[in-house]
Amino acid sequence: MAEQLAHGLANGLSLGCLIGLLAVGYSLIYGVARLINFAHGDLFVLGGYYTLFLVRGGERIELTSILVLWTLTTALAIFSTLRRFPFAKRLGVAIGGAAIAALLGFSVLGKGLPTPLAVTLAMLFSAVAGVAFEYTVYKPLDGAPRLNYLVAAIGLSLALQGFMQIFFGTQRRSFPSESIRVLQGAPFWTHGYFTSLDILIISTTLLITLGTALLAKRSTIGLMIRATADDPILASRLGLDTRAARAYVFAAGTALAALAAFLFVGRQGVLEPTLGYSQGILAFSAAVIGGIGNLGGSLLGGMFIGIIVSLLPLVDTDAILASLPSFLQHALPSVNLSNWGLGVVYLLMALTLAFRPAGLLANEQTREL
Amino acid sequence: MVSLKAIPVRHVIPMLSILLVIAPFAIGPRFLDIAIIALIFTVMAMGLHFIVGLCRLFDLGLAGFVCIGAYCTGILMVRLHWSYWAAAGVAVLLSMISGIILGLPTLRLNGDYFAIVTFGFSEVVVLIMRNWRDLTGGPFGLGGIPDPAIFGHTISRFPPRDYYFLALGMLTLVLCLHLALRRTMLGAQMVAVGDDEPLCTITGIDVVYIRAAALALTAGVGGLAGSFWAIYFKFLSHADFTLNLSVQVLAIVILAGSRRIESVLIAGLALAPLGELLRRWLRTANIPEAGRVILYGILLILVIWYRSRSIREDANAVA
Numbered sequence: 001m002a003e004q005l006a007h008g009l010a011n012g013l014s015l016g017c018l019i020g021l022l023a024v025g026y027s028l029i030y031g032v033a034r035l036i037n038f039a040h041g042d043l044f045v046l047g048g049y050y051t052l053f054l055v056r057g058g059e060r061i062e063l064t065s066i067l068v069l070w071t072l073t074t075a076l077a078i079f080s081t082l083r084r085f086p087f088a089k090r091l092g093v094a095i096g097g098a099a100i101a102a103l104l105g106f107s108v109l110g111k112g113l114p115t116p117l118a119v120t121l122a123m124l125f126s127a128v129a130g131v132a133f134e135y136t137v138y139k140p141l142d143g144a145p146r147l148n149y150l151v152a153a154i155g156l157s158l159a160l161q162g163f164m165q166i167f168f169g170t171q172r173r174s175f176p177s178e179s180i181r182v183l184q185g186a187p188f189w190t191h192g193y194f195t196s197l198d199i200l201i202i203s204t205t206l207l208i209t210l211g212t213a214l215l216a217k218r219s220t221i222g223l224m225i226r227a228t229a230d231d232p233i234l235a236s237r238l239g240l241d242t243r244a245a246r247a248y249v250f251a252a253g254t255a256l257a258a259l260a261a262f263l264f265v266g267r268q269g270v271l272e273p274t275l276g277y278s279q280g281i282l283a284f285s286a287a288v289i290g291g292i293g294n295l296g297g298s299l300l301g302g303m304f305i306g307i308i309v310s311l312l313p314l315v316d317t318d319a320i321l322a323s324l325p326s327f328l329q330h331a332l333p334s335v336n337l338s339n340w341g342l343g344v345v346y347l348l349m350a351l352t353l354a355f356r357p358a359g360l361l362a363n364e365q366t367r368e369l
Numbered sequence: 370m371v372s373l374k375a376i377p378v379r380h381v382i383p384m385l386s387i388l389l390v391i392a393p394f395a396i397g398p399r400f401l402d403i404a405i406i407a408l409i410f411t412v413m414a415m416g417l418h419f420i421v422g423l424c425r426l427f428d429l430g431l432a433g434f435v436c437i438g439a440y441c442t443g444i445l446m447v448r449l450h451w452s453y454w455a456a457a458g459v460a461v462l463l464s465m466i467s468g469i470i471l472g473l474p475t476l477r478l479n480g481d482y483f484a485i486v487t488f489g490f491s492e493v494v495v496l497i498m499r500n501w502r503d504l505t506g507g508p509f510g511l512g513g514i515p516d517p518a519i520f521g522h523t524i525s526r527f528p529p530r531d532y533y534f535l536a537l538g539m540l541t542l543v544l545c546l547h548l549a550l551r552r553t554m555l556g557a558q559m560v561a562v563g564d565d566e567p568l569c570t571i572t573g574i575d576v577v578y579i580r581a582a583a584l585a586l587t588a589g590v591g592g593l594a595g596s597f598w599a600i601y602f603k604f605l606s607h608a609d610f611t612l613n614l615s616v617q618v619l620a621i622v623i624l625a626g627s628r629r630i631e632s633v634l635i636a637g638l639a640l641a642p643l644g645e646l647l648r649r650w651l652r653t654a655n656i657p658e659a660g661r662v663i664l665y666g667i668l669l670i671l672v673i674w675y676r677s678r679s680i681r682e683d684a685n686a687v688a
Contacts, residue, residue, distance in 0.1 A: 036481045137670055144677035147427045150481050151623065151673045154616055159666030165659035273659075281492075284485065343496045346489035353482055354474035 006193045008311045014198035014267065016306020017205035020299035021260040022283030023290065024209055025253030031229045031293035032249045034146060035138065038153035040257060041280020042160040043133075047126040047258025048271045049168055054118035056176050057110035058168075065167035067105045070125055073132035074101035080135035081247060101128075119262045123255040130254025131247050139243075157276070164273035174269040201263050205299070208259065212252065213295050221248055229293070278342065282309075285349040291359025300361065308348070309341040381631040382544070385638065389537055398528040403645045405529060405601060408536035409594055410644070411637030414621040415543045416590025418633045419583045421622050423556070425563035426580060427484040429615050430471070433491030434464045434588045436610035438595025440498055443511045443605050448504075453517030457596035461589045467494075468588025469581055476580040479566075491615060498607040510606040514599050532601055539597055543590050547630040550586075559583050560628065613662075616669065617644060624672050 022044055029037045037043075052058070053066055075098035082090045108121060137156050141148050194202075216222040227235040228245035236242045264279070265271045282305060290301025352360060376384075393401055413431060420428045438460040445456035475486045498505045505511055516524050517535075524531040550556040562569050562579045569576055599605060625636035651661050 036485065140674050141677045144673075146480055147484065148673050148677050150427065150484055151619070152670050154612070155666040155669030155673065157666070158613075158616075158669065159663050162659040162661070162663030162666060166657060166663070170659075281489075285489075288482075288485070339500045340496065343493045346493050349489060350475065350486055353478055353486060357478060357482070 004314055005311075008314050009307060010193035010198060012307030012310030013303060014194070014201045014306070015310055016286075016303035017202050017299075018260050018264045018267070018302075019279070019282050019286050019306050020302025021205050021208065021256055021263070022279060023286035023298035023302045024212065024295050025256045025260075026284055026287040027290075027292050027295055027298040028212070028249045028253045028256075030287070032225055033134075033138070033149075033246050035149035036153060036284065037253070038150060038280070039133065039157040039160055040253065041276030041278075041283065042157045042164070043126060043130060043254050043276075044257040044261045044264075044279060045164060045271070045273060045276040046129060046160065046261075047122055047254070048261035048265050048275075049164065050122035050125045050258060051118055051262045052173060052175060052265070052271060053109055054113050054121055055115055056112055062168050063110045065163075067102065067109055069129070069163075070105045071098050071102045073125075073129040074098050076132035076136055077128050080139070081131070081244075083243075119259065122262065123258045126258035127251035127255040130250040134246060134250040157280075161273055161276065168273060170273060173265075173271040175265055197267055201267065204259070204263065208256065209295060209299050212256070216295070221245075225249060281342070282345060285345045288349050289352045289360055291361045294359065294361055297359055297361035301359070305345055305348075308344060312341055312344060378629060378631055381635065385634060389540075389638075393530050393533045401529055401533055403642050403649075405533050405536050406645050407638060407641035408533070408540055409597060409601070410618060410621065410641035411634065412536070412540050412543050412597075413591060413594045413618045414625070414633050414637040414641075415540075415547060415630065416587050416594065417618050417622050418547070418625075418630065419550075419559070419586040419590070420580070421619065422625075422628055422630075422633065423559040423563055424580050424583045426476075426479075426583075427481070427619075428487045428584070428587060429484045429612065429619070430487030430489075430491035431587070431591050431618050432610040432612065432614040433487075433494035434468060434591030435595040435598060435614065436491070436494050436498060436607070437464045437467055438592030439599040439605050439610075440505055440511065440595075441592070442596035442599040443514050444504060446514055446599070447511065453596075453600060457593065460596040461592040464592025464595070465585045465589040468585045471588075472581040472584040473577075476577045476584065488612065488615070491610070491612070495607050495610050498610075505605075505607070508607070510604055512604045514603045514605070517600055526603075529601075536597060536601075539593060543593070544630065544634070546586070546590075551630070555579070555582060563628075613665070616665070620669055620672055623676055626676055 022040065026037065026040055029035065029040070049062075049066065050070075053063060057063070058066075075094045078097040079090050079094035082093060085093075113121070133156060137152050138149060141152060216225060224235075224240050225245045225248060227238075227240055228242045232242050235245075261271075283302065286301035286305045287298040288301070289304060290297030290299070292298070392404060396404065413435065416434075417428060417431050420426050438457075441460040441463050442453070442456045445451040445459060446453060451459075471487065471490050475483060478486065499507055501507070516526055518524070524535065526532065550559075558569070558574055558579045559582070562574065562576050566576055569579075621637050621640050622633060624640060625632040627633075647664070648661060651664075
C-alpha cells in the first residue's frame with residue numbers, strides 16, 4: 001500500500017507539473033488580459049502537433065495545412081504588431097515575413113529535426129499563433145463586457161479543434177520513440193519512484209516557472225506587464241504600450257503550452273485533437289484553486305490536482321462502502337473513482353470559488369473577482 | 370433584424386402564434402421534424418433568457434439541466450412505467466432543485482467565474498449519467514422511451530403533428546411565464562440586478578436571492594425542454610448534452626441581443642431551423658462533424674464581434 005502510495009505521489013507530482021505549466025499560461029494571460037482563454041487547451045494541442053511534425057514527417061496534407069497555418073499566423077502577427085506604421089508598409093512587411101516564415105517552415109517541417117531544436121521551434125511557432133489569435137479574435141472586442149471574450153474564446157476553441165480534427169485526423173498519435181529517447185534513456189537519472197522522464201518534467205517545469213517569475217519581477221518587459229495587469233488604464237495613460245504587454249503574455253503563455261504539450265505527449269504517449277478540452281479544464285481549475293494571476297500558486301494548484309487525480313484510483317471504495325450501515329450499502333452504487341477525476345476537480349474548484357474566490361494562495365496581487 | 374424593426378413589438382406575438390398554429394398543416398413531415406427541434410431550442414433559449422438576458426449572468430451549464438430533465442423523465446417512464454406528465458413534473462422539480470443547489474454557493478460570483486462553474490456543473494451531470502450504469506444505461510444510452518398518452522389517447526410519433534402541438538404548448542407555457550414575470554416585482558428586480566448589481570446591494574435587494582430565482586427558472590425550463598427531448602427523440606445519450614448544446618442555445622440568446630422576450634422568440638424560431646438545416650445539409654454533403662464544429666466556432670466569433678459593436682449604443686442589449 002505504501003509502495004502504491006509513493007508511486008501515485010510521484011506520478012501525480014509529474015502529471016501535476018504538466019498541468020501546472022498549462023495553468024501558469026492561463027494565469028499569465030488572465031492576469032493581464034483579464035480573459036479566460038478557453039482556447040488555451042487547444043493551443044496546447046496545436047503546440048503538440050507542431051512538435052510532432054517537426055521531429056517526424058507527417059502526411060502531405062498535414063504538413064501542408066500546418067505550413068499554411070504557420071505562414072498565416074506569422075503574417076497576421078506581424079501585420080497587427082506593426083500598427084504604428086502606415087498600412088502599405090505593414091502589408092509589405094507582413095507579406096515579406098510570411099514568405100520567410102513559409103521558407104523556414106518548408107525547410108524544417110517533416111525533416112526530422114533533433115528533439116531540442118524541434119521543441120524550441122514549436123514553442124516559437126505556437127507563440128506566433130497565440131499573438132495572431134490575440135489580435136484577430138480578441139482585439140475587435142475591446143471595450144465590450146468581459147464575458148464577450150469568453151464567448152469568443154469558446155468559438156476559437158471550437159474552430160481550432162475542428163481544424164485539427166479535419167487536417168490531422170482524429171486518430172491518436174505519439175512521438176517516434178527515438179525522438180524521446182533523451183527522455184526515457186539515461187537510467188542513472190532514475191531515482192526511487194521517479195523515472196528519468198518524471199525528473200526531467202519536474203525540473204523543467206520548476207526552472208521555467210521560476211524563469212518566468214524572475215522575468216516578470218526583474219525585466220523591463222516584466223515591469224510593463226505587471227503595470228498593465230495592475231491598472232491597464234493608468235498604464236496606457238502613462239504611455240505604456242498595453243497592447244504589446246498583452247501580446248507578450250499571449251506569446252509566453254502559448255509557448256509554455258507548447259512545451260507542456262511536448263512533455264505531456266512524451267509522457268502519456270497520446271496526442272489527439274480533442275485532448276485540449278479536458279487538459280485545458282484541468283489547468284484552468286488548477287489556476288483557480290491556486291489563485292489565478294499568481295504564477296507560483298497556479299503551479300502549486302497544478303501539482304495539487306495532479307496528485308489528487310493520480311491518488312483517486314487508490315481509494316478503496318468497496319472497503320468504504322462495506323463499512324457503511326447496510327441500508328446505505330444498497331442505496332449507493334459501487335463506483336470506481338478513477339472515472340471521477342474530472343468531477344472531483346470541479347468540486348474542488350467550486351469549493352475554492354465559494355469559500356476563497358481569490359484562490360488558496362491569495363495575496364495582494366491576486367485579484368478578488 | 371433590420372427589416373423586422375418596422376413591426377411594432379406588440380404585434381409580434383399574435384403574428385407568430387397564427388404562423389405557428391398554421392405551420393404544421395402547411396409543411397411536410399420532414400420539415401415538421403425540423404420545426405419541432407426549432408421549438409425545443411426556442412424553449413431552451415427562453416429558459417436561458419431568465420439568467421442570461423435578465424440577470425446578465427453567463428450560464429454555460431444549460432445542457433446539464435436539460436440532461437437532468439431528460440434522464441429523469443426517461444428513467445421514470447422506462448424503469449418505473451410512470452406516465453409522462455408525472456415524470457415531467459418530477460423532472461422540472463428536480464432540475465429546479467439542482468439549479469438552486471448549484472446557485473447558492475456560486476451566485477455571489479461574477480462574470481466568467483460563474484460561467485466556468487456552471488460549465489463544470491453540466492460536465493459533472495454528464496459524468497454522472499455516463500458512470501451510473503445501472504440507472505442510466507451508462508455509455509450505451511437509455512432507449513425505448515414510450516409515447517405519452519393524453520386523456521387515454523396515445524400521441525403518435527409518425528407524423529409528429531401531435532408532438533408539434535405538445536412542443537407549442539410548452540413554448541406557450543414558457544412565454545406566459547415570461548410575460549407574467551415581466552409584470553411582477555421579481556422580474557423588475559432581475560432586470561435591476563442585471564443592470565447594476567452594486568446599486569441593488571445598496572438599496573437592499575437580495576442579489577443572491579434574485580439570481581437564485583432566475584437560475585431556478587432557467588433550470589426548470591431546461592428540465593421541461595429535457596423531458597420533451599426524452600419523449601421526442603426516444604433515446605438518450607450522455608454525449609448529446611455537451612458544451613456544444615449550451616453554446617448553441619447561448620448563441621441564440623446573444624444574437625437576439627435584447628431583454629425583450631419577443632426578440633428571443635424571433636431569434637430562436639429563425640436561427641434554430643437554420644442550424645438544424647445546416648446540420649442536415651452538412652451530413653448529406655458528407656462533410657465530417659469537425660466541419661460543423663469549425664463553422665460553429667467561426668460563427669460564434671462573428672456573432673460576438675457584431676454584438677460587441679452594438680453594445681455601446683443599446684442599453685437593453687445582452688452581452
